[in-house]
Amino acid sequence: KAGVTQTPRYLIKTRGQQVTLSCSPISGHRSVSWYQQTPGQGLQFLFEYFSETQRNKGNFPGRFSGRQFSNSRSEMNVSTLELGDSALYLCASSHGLAGGLAYNEQFFGPGTRLTVL
């Protein structure tokens, strides 16, 4: 079974620009979560999508947004980029079925390394 894929793997942008990152979950998984990883803050949760609906949201400003398509693929967008947005953005997929034993099991992609200059 193919794993989680993320594109692009690397991005360089300048302040004020916007960026869109893409994630394709494991086949059959309906939940996609996004995390930001930085050396100082570690792994921080951005949001989770399940069946095209945002199910959970972390403490990030409104410049960070996402969506999920009917095939479970997800995109996240960051507008008006700031230097502090430089990070590794990770996508994780899971079955996401409430009450199921596999509910929480999340599998990560390789990440997109975003550098903001």
Next chain:
Amino acid sequence: GENVEQHPSTLSVQEGDSAVIKCTYSDSASNYFPWYKQELGKGPQLIIDIRSNVGEKKDQRIAVTLNKTAKHFSLHITETQPEDSAVYFCAASNRTPLVFGKGTRLSVIA
């Protein structure tokens, strides 16, 4: 909300020795505790997890123990090998997003 503390932040062991990483959590409702291994340039890889109805789980050289009363859980790696060198993260959740510890950089010295 949930808060996860992880210790130590760095750990060096001789090849063949054991390594132990400890985590504490604050939310007594958390019931799922995974461990991830992250190698340079890669995303975190799920290596083992434990649920609150189990006290210990083992998979070859790795094991995880959970003490719900004390709200702490630990990762044990026996007979360490150079390829075990990586950053290890613990996490906790209860039908909510995973909350991660800050990570432990494990170095296995040959």
